[in-house]
Amino acid sequence: MSVTGGTIARLLLMRADDGTDLPVDIPRGPAREAAERELSKPMYHQNDPNLLQRGLDRFWEWVDGIFNSAAGATPGGAVGLVTIVLIVIALTVALWWRLGTPRRSPATGSALFNEGPRSAAQHRATAEEHAAAGHFNQAVQERMRAIVRALEERALLDPRPGRTADEAAAEAGRPLPDHAEALRDAARTFDDIAYGGRAADQQAYLRFKELDNQLELTKPQLSTVTPGAAG
Known part of the structure; x- marks a missing residue:
């Protein structure tokens, strides 16, 4: 008999004259x-789980109940539920891989250049430093600034404070029609990274770098240079 059982049993027995134990007729209440008072003593609770452990036990019981309920309502039981969960996870990973980080549309077209005047060479050098450090978001942005600054230095764009990447791409596409679409794509990517929360990678930076190099070697169609640009 356990300590608890023995103690409660003693509460319900009395000693007879001849030394034998006789049951005592005690009302249920x-x-x-009496049993509750006995069981409330600290000696019976030394090995009880602490508050945190009891909370965790309740949580896992709740999770297990949800899982069992879902398994009971799913064709194939628990195996079917696990299969559905794995399919959902696989689809989520595939969509994330295909679409990348969810984009947020920029509220406004912010200016391309946030600092004082810097040459295209300076922007390129900064972009390379960011790329070497693995900071491709900053590298892509600096390379886009280098592209636009180089077009200004070649008089294919008139220097204009407050110009956005989209405006620069649209204006540069006129004297450089063969690269108009690539410029528009670069401007959209710049906006997505700078203002939309999209993450850049090495491949994105290399595309900007290649576009920059191609533009340097491309002869413009001078008859369509932006009006007001120097000849």
Whole structure:
């Protein structure tokens, strides 16, 4: 008999004259209260789980109940539920891989250049430093600034404070029609990275770098240079 059982049993027995134990007829209410008082003593709770452990046990019981309920309502039971969960995870990973980080549309077209005047060479050098450090978001942005600054230095764009990447791409596409689409794509990517929360990678930076190099070697169609640009 356990310590608890023995103690409660002693509460319900009395000693007879001949030394034998006789059961005591105690009403149910007082008997229950006596048992509760006995069981409330610290000696019976030394090995009880602490508050955190009890909370975790309740949480896992809740999770297990949800899982069992879902498994009971799913064709194939638990195996079917696990299969569905794995399919959902696989689809989520595939969509994330295909679409990348969810984009947020920029609220406004912010200016391309946020600092004082810097040459295209300076922007390129900064872009290379960011790329070497693995900071491709900054590298892509600096390379886009280098592209636009180089077009200004070649008088294919008139220097204009507050110009956005989209405006620069649209204006540069006129004297450089063969690269108009690539410029528009670069401007959209710049906006997505700078203002839309999209993450750039090495391949994105290399595309900007290649576009920059191609533009340097491309002869413009001078008859369509932006009006007001120097000849």
